Amino acid sequence: MSLSIRNQIAGTVTDVATGGAMGSVKVSVEGGELTAAITKDAVEALGLASGTSVVALIKSTEISLAAA
Amino acid sequence: MSLSIRNQIAGTVTDVATGGAMGSVKVSVEGGELTAAITKDAVEALGLASGTSVVALIKSTEISLAAA
Amino acid sequence: MSLSIRNQIAGTVTDVATGGAMGSVKVSVEGGELTAAITKDAVEALGLASGTSVVALIKSTEISLAAA
Amino acid sequence: MSLSIRNQIAGTVTDVATGGAMGSVKVSVEGGELTAAITKDAVEALGLASGTSVVALIKSTEISLAAA
Amino acid sequence: MSLSIRNQIAGTVTDVATGGAMGSVKVSVEGGELTAAITKDAVEALGLASGTSVVALIKSTEISLAAA
Amino acid sequence: MSLSIRNQIAGTVTDVATGGAMGSVKVSVEGGELTAAITKDAVEALGLASGTSVVALIKSTEISLAAA
Structure with missing residues (x-):
């Protein structure tokens, strides 16, 4: 399936707190670290743990910008 | 000011459509490209154009994950 | 009051975890199940429990699409 | 790929305005109609038009609830 | 109906751009001005124009904080 | 840094629950109270506690409107 979600960043889980x-x-991820806040159900359904390969998905309307 | 927004990714504007x-x-950005959907007012207030240095700001609750 | 929120789906609470x-x-809901993540305060203020009739409210900018 | 996005509702596009x-x-969708606001790029990349089969994706943190 | 949306701020529309x-x-609003980005459909359905009394609705998960 | 986030409301923390x-x-805030749901990490990184001066940041796409 193709997603309308424009922002897809590959990475590896390093920590999970529920x-x-x-x-x-x-x-x-390349160039840094992201934090995602998702439901506990989702963490368990995807079996997320340190080392899991994931893709971070971010809808464009959820990205703000800062400029000097 | 420190932001509660955990995800801050530096980059350079390459295109603006309003x-x-x-x-x-x-x-x-390092490793790819992001698309942000913001108000036209914000584009104008920040003077965003190709070449502008920016930081993409993404609240953790706005990041979903996909896993194999 | 009329809401600008375009997506309003009636349903019944089946489970609450705080x-x-x-x-x-x-x-x-008709055709499946939704999960909403709201504050604990909101759960308590609305007295949400299994069997409560609710309407799920989803702003259009929060809906992504997947296509084959 | 499995998505952390808990809410996935199948449907058919009936109208697109850009x-x-x-x-x-x-x-x-079963039981009604949804409206998604996505980028024009995404509409074009997914080739969305009346009749396209899609799945609406909604992160749990984006769903509010109303109760009597 | 009671809303799970914790943040409800009364105000008056001063400008609409579609x-x-x-x-x-x-x-x-008391103490300043807010900008809401909603669908054109919603603007028309609510008949929003300069002078319309409204309540701004903001889900808690959509509020970030900055501190010195 | 200037933020694309159009809605910035100054206030003082009155309560934190993690x-x-x-x-x-x-x-x-002037005219009422806001509730923000942010990560526990962010609460700790910003040292938020009762009495902390903050600015609430709200992206325009996250504000819905209700009208009579």
Whole structure:
């Protein structure tokens, strides 16, 4: 399937922290690190753990910009 | 000011397209390209044009993940 | 009040899981199930529990599409 | 690929309206109609037009709830 | 109906700009001005124009914070 | 740095609740109170506690409107 989501960044999970409802997943990507906040269900459904290969998906309307 | 926004990716604007209300801004970053959809007002207020140095800001709750 | 939110889907809560700050609410709707991640405060303020009738509200800018 | 995006609703495009930067896509789904606001680039890249089969993707953190 | 949306700010529309798909609506509120980007359909459905009384609705997961 | 984020509202933190992954932060602002849901990491990185001066940042695409 092709996604309308324009921003797709490959990376590797480096850390997962979960609470009662949500999970915070750190992903190392080329040039830095991303943090994704997804549901705990999703963390478990995808079996996310340190070392898992993932693609970060970011809708364009969710990206803001800062300029000097 | 420090931002709660965990994901901050430096890059350079490569293209700007605007409509009546919104703008679509392409940004080259290490390892690829991002597209941000922001208001036309914001494009004009930041003076965004090809070559502008920017930082893409992405709240963690806006990042989804895909895994094999 | 009329909402600018274009996507309004009626359903019934089937499950609620809360953590220290957030809640994950499963809602059965015609044709499937939705999961909403809202604050724990909101879960409590609305008294959400299994069987509660709700309407899922989704802003258009938050919907991505996948196509074959 | 499995997506962390919990909400996936199959449907068919019924209308597409584009501007200079964005597109508004109406999708008929079981029980109603959804509207997605995505970039014009995405509309063109996916070749979206009336009759296209799609899946609407909605991150849980983007769903609010209303209750009586 | 009660909304799970925690942030509800009353105001008055001061300006509306629309494009082919989206609209940008400026709202004067106590202490300043907000800009909402909603679909052109929503602008028309709510009959938004300068002087319209509105309530701005903002899901908690969409608010970032900056601190000194 | 100038931000494309059009909505910036100054306030003071009045309450912080954290879970395993996320934090819910209440902020008193002119005319009312806002709640922001951000990652626990961000709460700790910014040292947010009751009395901290903050600016709430809200992308225009994240604001919906309600009208009578």
